[in-house]
Structures are given as C-alpha cells and as structure tokens.
Amino acid sequence: xxxxxxxxxxxxxxxxxxxxxxxxxxxxxxxxxxxxxxxxxxxxxxxxxxxxxxxxxxxxxxxxxxxxxxxxxxxxxxxxxxxxxxxxxxxxxxxxxxxxxxxxxxxxxxxxxxxxxxxxxxxxxxxxxxxxxxxxxxxxxxxxxxxxxxxxxxxxxxxxxxxxxxxxxxxxxxxxxxxxxxxxxxxxxxxxxxxxxxxxxxxxxxxxxxxxxxxxxxxxxxxxxxxxxxxxxxxxxxxxxxxxxxxxxxxxxxxxxxxxxxxxxxxxxxxxxxxxxxxxxxxxxxxxxxxxxxxxxxxxxxxxxxxxxxxxxxxxxx
Amino acid sequence: xxxxxxxxxxxxxxxxxxxxxxxxxxxxxxxxxxxxxxxxxxxxxxxxxxxxxxxxxxxxxxxxxxxxxxxxxxxxxxxxxxxxxxxxxxxxxxxxxxxxxxxxxxxxxxxxxxxxxxxxxxxxxxxxxxxxxxxxxxxxxxxxxxxxxxxxxxxxxxxxxxxxxxxxxxxxxxxxxxxxxxxxxxxxxxxxxxxxxxx
Numbered sequence: 234x235x236x237x238x239x240x241x242x243x244x245x246x247x248x249x250x251x252x253x254x255x256x257x258x259x260x261x262x263x264x265x266x267x268x269x270x271x272x273x274x275x276x277x278x279x280x281x282x283x284x285x286x287x288x289x290x291x292x293x294x295x296x297x298x299x300x301x302x303x304x305x306x307x308x309x310x311x312x313x314x315x316x317x318x319x320x321x322x323x324x325x326x327x328x329x330x331x332x333x334x335x336x337x338x339x340x341x342x343x344x345x346x347x348x349x350x351x352x353x354x355x356x357x358x359x360x361x362x363x364x365x366x367x368x369x370x371x372x373x374x375x376x377x378x379x380x381x382x383x384x385x386x387x388x389x390x391x392x393x394x395x396x397x398x399x400x401x402x403x404x405x406x407x408x409x410x411x412x413x414x415x416x417x418x419x420x421x422x423x424x425x426x427x428x429x430x431x432x433x434x435x436x437x438x439x440x441x442x443x444x445x446x447x448x449x450x451x452x453x454x455x456x457x458x459x460x461x462x463x464x465x466x467x468x469x470x471x472x473x474x475x476x477x478x479x480x481x482x483x484x485x486x487x488x489x490x491x492x493x494x495x496x497x498x499x500x501x502x503x504x505x506x507x508x509x510x511x512x513x514x515x516x517x518x519x520x521x522x523x524x525x526x527x528x529x530x531x532x533x534x535x536x537x538x539x540x541x542x543x544x545x546x547x548x549x550x551x
Numbered sequence: 552x553x554x555x556x557x558x559x560x561x562x563x564x565x566x567x568x569x570x571x572x573x574x575x576x577x578x579x580x581x582x583x584x585x586x587x588x589x590x591x592x593x594x595x596x597x598x599x600x601x602x603x604x605x606x607x608x609x610x611x612x613x614x615x616x617x618x619x620x621x622x623x624x625x626x627x628x629x630x631x632x633x634x635x636x637x638x639x640x641x642x643x644x645x646x647x648x649x650x651x652x653x654x655x656x657x658x659x660x661x662x663x664x665x666x667x668x669x670x671x672x673x674x675x676x677x678x679x680x681x682x683x684x685x686x687x688x689x690x691x692x693x694x695x696x697x698x699x700x701x702x703x704x705x706x707x708x709x710x711x712x713x714x715x716x717x718x719x720x721x722x723x724x725x726x727x728x729x730x731x732x733x734x735x736x737x738x739x740x741x742x743x744x745x746x747x748x749x750x
Binding site: 248249251252253254255257258260261262264265266268269405409410412441443457460461464465467495498 | 585596611674
C-alpha cells in the first residue's frame with residue numbers, strides 16, 4: 234500500500250468526526266438561533282405586523298436619537314439594553330450579547346457600537362474625547378464619527394490594539410486570534426505580542442492577529458507550543474522562510490527539552506526540514522541520530538524503508 | 552385490547568411545527584458537521600463559522616422543503632455547498648480588488664479543529680486541507696461528500712444532478728488526484744527518493 238493510499242483511506246476516518254472548539258460550536262448555535270428569532274418564518278399576518286412594527290421602531294429611534302444626542306452622561310447610563318435598543322455604554326461595566334438579548338447597540342460618546350451575539354465588551358475609559366474599549370470575546374462593529382485633532386478611539390483585545398483614524402470597522406476575537414476588518418476609512422492595528430509600528434488597514438482590508446506560540450499555548454507547556462507552531466508551518470512546503478523558522482523552533486525544542494515527550498516527533502520532522510532546505514548532510518546526520526535514539530519506533534521503520542542498506546549506520550545493521 | 556400509542560414526533564417534525572427547543576437540539580447536533588464540511592470545502596476557520604450560521608438560518612427558513620429526517624444530512628449538505636460556493640466566489644472577487652493586501656488570514660496555517668494538543672493531528676488536518684484545496688472544486692467536493700459527509704454514490708449523484716456512472720468515474724479521479732497531491736507533498740517520499748538517489 235502506498236503512502237497516498239494509506240493517507241486517503243484514513244482521511245475520511247480521521248476527519249469524519251473532527252470538531253471545532255466548543256466555543257466555536259456554541260457561537261454557531263447561539264448566533265443561528267438569534268438570527269432565526271430576529272427573522273421568524275413568514276405568516277399571513279407578517280406584512281401588517283411588520284408595517285406597524287416598522288412605524289413604531291422608526292418613532293422609537295427618532296425619540297431615542299432626539300433624547301440621547303449629546304455627550305456621554307457622567308458615570309454612564311446604567312440601563313438594561315434589549316435587542317434593537319440603543320443605550321449608552323457604562324464605564325467599567327462589561328456587557329454581553331446573548332441569544333436572549335440578540336445583538337446589542339450602544340453609544341460611546343458620539344460613536345456607535347454593535348455587539349453580535351456572544352460578544353463581551355467593556356468600556357475601560359469613558360473620556361469622551363478618547364474612549365478606550367476592551368473586547369473579550371465575539372464580534373463588535375464600530376461606527377466612529379470623525380475625530381477632532383488629538384482625540385482617539387481605541388479598541389483592544391488580547392492580541393491587538395486598534396486605534397481609529399476615522400472609520401467603520403469590526404473586531405472579532407477568540408481564544409487564539411483576533412481579526413480586524415475595515416469597512417470605511419483607516420485604522421492602525423498593532424499586535425499586542427510583537428513590538429512595532431503596526432499595520433495601517435484601509436477600507437476593504439482585514440488582518441488576523443494571533444498570539445505568539447509561547448503565549449498561545451501557555452497552558453500546554455512551552456515545549457509543546459514550539460513543536461505545534463513548527464508543524465503548522467511545515468504545511469507550506471513552498472516557503473523556505475517558513476521552513477527555516479520551523480527548523481529554528483524544532484532545534485530550539487531539542488536543545489531545551491532533549492528528553493522531552495515530543496523529542497521523537499521534533500527530531501523526525503527536523504530530518505525532513507533539513508532535507509527540504511537542501512542540507513543533505515545535516516538531514517542524514519539527524520536521520521542517523523533518530524535511528525540510534527528511537528530504533529524500534531514506527532517512524533524509525535519509515536526512515537529505514539528509504540535508507541539504502543549500505544548507508545545505514547553501523548548501530549542500526551540488525 | 553389496548554389502543555396503539557401514537558409514535559412521538561421526530562426532530563424534523565418538531566422543527567417544522569416551530570418548537571424552539573427542537574431547533575436548538577437540531578442546531579447543536581448539526582453545527583459541528585456543517586462547520587467541518589465548510590472547512591474541508593475550502594473556507595478558513597472564521598469564514599466557516601459564519602457560513603455554518605448561514606446554513607442553519609437558511610435551513611430554518613426552508614425546513615418545510617425537507618421531506619424526511621433520513622434526508623436531512625444530504626439536504627443540509629446541499630445548502631452548505633451553495634453557501635460555501637457563494638462565499639468562495641466573494642473572496643475570489645475581493646482578492647482582485649485594488650488596495651487589497653494578502654493578509655495573515657490567507658495563509659493555511661491555522662488549524663480549524665480541536666486535536667487535544669496533538670501536533671501530528673494538526674499537521675494531518677493542514678495537509679489534508681491543503682491537498683483538497685489544490686484539487687479542482689468539483690473533485691474535492693465529491694471526495695468530501697463521500698468520505699466525510701458519508702453519502703453513497705447514488706445520493707451524491709442525486710445531490711449533484713449527475714448520472715451515477717459519471718459520479719463513479721469522477722470519484723475515481725478525485726481519489727487519484729488526492730493521492731498524487733499527498734505523495735507530492737509527503738516529506739517521507741521526498742526524503743526517501745533523495746536517499747535512494749544517494750544525495
């Protein structure tokens with residue numbers, strides 16, 4: 234059986250039950266339920282009811298805009314927001330949009346914030362000139378009014394700090410990464426884990442920011458994170474830069490955790506990386522080292538299959 | 552003689568009656584499947600999440616068109632492939648818009664599934680997704696339909712509106728192409744070839 238056959242035979246079995254993270258699954262379910270509630274199935278009375286509701290909503294929005302136009306009230310208004318409501322976000326209070334409430338809309342100073350279901354947002358600084366918000370989970374969309382000179386509007390997650398230059402944009406965050414999408418205008422987004430001037434994103438652009446491996450997999454141990462990141466880089470065989478980065482990560486793992494639980498995996502992949510980088514000598518030396526250290530493993534058997542008898546290390550001539 | 556107790560209504564029937572709890576049950580049961588299909592049909596994890604929501608909402612709107620619970624999987628899959636195709640068309644267009652930069656999100660490096668910390672599992676998932684992405688859409692889709700969704704050839708033929716013979720030959724081609732892509736990428740093979748050649 235060739236490798237391809239082996240792979241193709243297991244592909245269905247191995248991925249047939251692959252599941253997303255529980256949080257992702259929950260977001261899908263809750264989001265779909267909320268959207269379903271927001272858009273009920275058509276009934277004969279829908280049209281007249283919709284007309285009446287639209288008229289009422291228009292009157293409500295008009296009244297709300299009339300009453301809430303102006304500056305942020307000191308201390309922020311503390312009221313329960315419901316679906317379609319447009320309340321002022323109170324400082325240092327975390328608000329969450331759940332399936333029960335549907336999406337929420339808030340006013341921060343003169344700017345609009347919409348929270349999608351599953352989102353959790355807090356206003357860290359209620360300074361009307363330079364509000365600062367923190368998004369802990371989910372997706373929030375911001376419509377920012379033109380800012381006066383010296384004024385700022387900042388949104389931060391675990392992975393990114395977004396400073397508005399005058400725009401409409403959304404930020405989506407989960408445990409691993411945050412994605413910034415700009416609808417209108419320009420924002421400057423900088424990673425919270427990498428020093429630098431950040432990225433200037435214009436309308437229509439998006440960028441994903443993830444924690445660096447050491448932070449991302451902190452709970453799983455630093456060594457494991459190094460190997461995981463290296464393996465995820467290995468997929469793109471066309472990029473020598475990624476291969477070199479994976480090489481550095483795995484070499485670093487083997488230096489620091491020579492007897493670590495992933496040493497076998499790291500060494501095995503390093504053999505291939507060196508080869509892909511056209512370093513045949515290093516690849517061969519590592520292959521010999523692998524056969525000496527892990528002679529009775531399945532990976533060793535795989536290496537031997539491709540290893541000409543005459544070139545096999547003396548210790549392995551059994 | 553006791554009267555026959557009526558059979559309790561199935562999940563599909565309860566959904567069609569508009570029971571909210573039944574919807575939640577259906578969504579919870581199917582969300583992971585739909586997300587998995589969307590990822591393997593070529594969407595990145597965050598887009599697949601949005602697409603999965605779209606599929607469930609569309610299913611809720613059109614539930615009256617699903618005739619039997621046994622057909623639910625293939626019916627949901629049909630909705631998924633349409634929504635995924637629309638999203639992929641959209642992302643193809645966006646890529647050609649002026650001012651668009653290639654972003655980190657474009658790289659296939661983020662695993663979409665949980666692997667309980669297994670590095671090998673992540674590598675396997677990424678390799679598989681990459682091989683599928685390199686195949687023509689109609690072949691990749693058929694392979695996912697049969698290997699992942701679990702449809703029979705006849706069911707796949709009915710979903711695609713093609714004769715069963717055409718589906719069978721296309722499936723053969725799909726398997727062959729997947730195998731070729733995998734072998735092309737497989738580091739073992741690359742190293743093995745080089746070692747045999749004495750490099």
